[in-house]
Amino acid sequence: xxGAGNIGGDDAVRDAAxxxxxRLQDEAATPEDWAAxxxxxxxxxxxxxxxxxxxxxxxxxxxxxxQAALAPATVVPFRRKSQVTRRVWLFGGGAIAASxxxxxxGVGLLSDPATTTYVTRAGETREVPLxxxxxxxxxAETRLTVRLGRRERRVELADGEAVFDxxxxxxxxxxxxxxxxxxxxxxxxxxxxxxxxxxxxxxxRGVVEVRPATPGSAASVRVPAGRQFVHREGAAGGALSTTxxxxxxxxxxxxxxxxxxPMSQVAADLTRSLGVPVRVGDAATGALRxxxxxxxEDPAIVMRRLQAFAPVxxxxxxxxxxxxxxxx
Amino acid sequence: xxxxxxxxxxxxxxxxxxxxxxxxLRLRSEAAAEDVVQDIYLRISxxxxxxxxxxxxxxxxxxxxxLMLDRxxxxxxxxxxxxDWRDSHRTVSGVEEVxxxxxxxxxxxxxxxxxxxxxxxxxxxxxxxQVFRMHKFEERSHAEVAAxxxxxxxxxxxxxxxxxxxxxxxLA
Numbered sequence: 001x002x003g004a005g006n007i008g009g010d011d012a013v014r015d016a017a018x019x020x021x022x023r024l025q026d027e028a029a030t031p032e033d034w035a036a037x038x039x040x041x042x043x044x045x046x047x048x049x050x051x052x053x054x055x056x057x058x059x060x061x062x063x064x065x066x067q068a069a070l071a072p073a074t075v076v077p078f079r080r081k082s083q084v085t086r087r088v089w090l091f092g093g094g095a096i097a098a099s100x101x102x103x104x105x106g107v108g109l110l111s112d113p114a115t116t117t118y119v120t121r122a123g124e125t126r127e128v129p130l131x132x133x134x135x136x137x138x139x140a141e142t143r144l145t146v147r148l149g150r151r152e153r154r155v156e157l158a159d160g161e162a163v164f165d166x167x168x169x170x171x172x173x174x175x176x177x178x179x180x181x182x183x184x185x186x187x188x189x190x191x192x193x194x195x196x197x198x199x200x201x202x203x204x205r206g207v208v209e210v211r212p213a214t215p216g217s218a219a220s221v222r223v224p225a226g227r228q229f230v231h232r233e234g235a236a237g238g239a240l241s242t243t244x245x246x247x248x249x250x251x252x253x254x255x256x257x258x259x260x261x262p263m264s265q266v267a268a269d270l271t272r273s274l275g276v277p278v279r280v281g282d283a284a285t286g287a288l289r290x291x292x293x294x295x296x297e298d299p300a301i302v303m304r305r306l307q308a309f310a311p312v313x314x315x316x317x318x319x320x321x322x323x324x325x326x327x328x
Numbered sequence: 329x330x331x332x333x334x335x336x337x338x339x340x341x342x343x344x345x346x347x348x349x350x351x352x353l354r355l356r357s358e359a360a361a362e363d364v365v366q367d368i369y370l371r372i373s374x375x376x377x378x379x380x381x382x383x384x385x386x387x388x389x390x391x392x393x394x395l396m397l398d399r400x401x402x403x404x405x406x407x408x409x410x411x412d413w414r415d416s417h418r419t420v421s422g423v424e425e426v427x428x429x430x431x432x433x434x435x436x437x438x439x440x441x442x443x444x445x446x447x448x449x450x451x452x453x454x455x456x457x458q459v460f461r462m463h464k465f466e467e468r469s470h471a472e473v474a475a476x477x478x479x480x481x482x483x484x485x486x487x488x489x490x491x492x493x494x495x496x497x498x499l500a
Contacts, residue, residue, distance in 0.1 A: 014497075018489050018492045019489060022485050022492060023485065024389075024390065024393065025390075025463075027382075027386065027390065028469075028470065029383075031346070031386055034350065034386065038350050038353060042353060048354070048356075054492060055396070055397060055400060057495045057496055057499050058397065058492075059400045059404060060404070060441065061445055062401070062464075062465075065442055065445075065446055066442070066445045066446060066449055069445075069446040069449040070452075070457045070460060070461045070465070282374065317370075318398065318402075319402060322374075
């Protein structure tokens with residue numbers, strides 16, 4: 001707007017743009033809504049100007065510091081807890097922790113220990129030392145919450161993957177809640193993943209017990225070192241198998257290890273690990289099986305290596321890489 | 329052909345002229361609109377078989393609008409990279425400073441704007457913060473946010489509007 005200042009007309013236009021923007025962001029907006037929006041845009045040159053400014057604001061707000069400023073969601077897909085303070089640690093771009101006191105569901109008990117939420121974005125992994133001497137290493141796109149209570153050390157893995165190196169403390173079990181299962185340990189090292197409704201546990205040292213989050217609703221399973229336990233959420237049981245345990249931990253060394261995995265999974269992992277969208281171009285490509293080791297480094301190099309190992313072409317489309325079956 | 333993709337392609341064929349007109353208006357260029365509308369086709373033809381689209385016509389407009397936002401994002405990233413680069417190289421090549429706008433100013437301005445964004449978000453009512461987090465950062469639809477928080481859809485829209493209005497007041 002050409003230096004018109006903050007007269008009432010500007011505010012009215014801005015508010016109208018805000019209404020349009022909010023409505024059209026929603027998937028329920030119909031073609032008729034879009035046509036009405038088009039009419040509004042054409043009505044005055046000030047309208048598209050105001051709308052474009054909102055678009056820039058919408059994109060500008062996508063910064064980790066901005067997300068960290070917001071109260072954390074209390075309706076994450078794990079059980080709610082009353083708490084006094086919450087903290088969110090958002091990594092990346094040298095971002096520092098933001099501590100946010102927030103009114104949350106339920107009434108906080110004064111004796112309740114603080115809950116801390118850790119979030120990693122695509123393309124980053126993080127080492128998190130805990131006050132009890134345990135360590136966690138978070139893979140990309142992971143969100144988990146830690147609460148070190150006097151009776152129990154509890155982590156809720158909302159989504160993602162992490163290695164836990166748990167300090168021994170017989171009086172205070174270390175429990176990781178993951179969907180409809182609790183993983184209980186005394187002192188051990190294990191990798192735990194929750195992605196798309198599937199939970200996978202790999203134990204490197206010690207013994208880990210997996211129990212249903214609701215006691216008695218399913219059998220408990222003891223998973224010793226060198227074994228893997230895979231459970232689909234909602235299912236009664238799970239599969240215990242012997243795996244090369246190091247494969248599950250390879251991501252901590254910047255490697256992705258696959259044995260006969262579908263290309264769609266490789267693409268999803270690369271998207272997370274590289275922080276660059278990697279897609280399969282069609283279902284046939286997604287169904288290709290891949291066996292091999294990929295080192296996470298410059299995306300272009302990773303794509304070249306993938307092309308050498310698998311019958312795919314990687315094509316750059318905008319920000320993303322699209323994988324297509326070679327020779328077609 | 330999976331149903332969602334077929335429905336989207338049918339809607340695309342029917343609405344292609346509308347899309348072109350709409351994006352020509354938005355982009356102030358027919359050529360740029362052609363690019364976006366072509367891009368929409370590429371995206372919908374790659375629709376995964378398990379996809380479910382209830383409102384194909386509306387989806388096409390939203391997809392194109394999101395592609396426009398993606399461009400804004402790329403521009404922002406490029407600008408940020410330039411700033412970082414100039415910032416870190418300026419002292420080294422101090423004599424050769426030929427950049428038009430003073431880079432230090434751009435960095436300061438970006439920082440100030442971010443501080444304003446953080447201010448605005450922190451001052452929002454807690455429920456509004458939650459709605460905005462879920463919709464914007466967890467990419468849930470208004471209906472999903474409404475269901476998760478036990479509020480109405482129009483309430484969700486109002487919370488989102490409040491955030492946008494406050495941000496626009498400070499930034500736009």
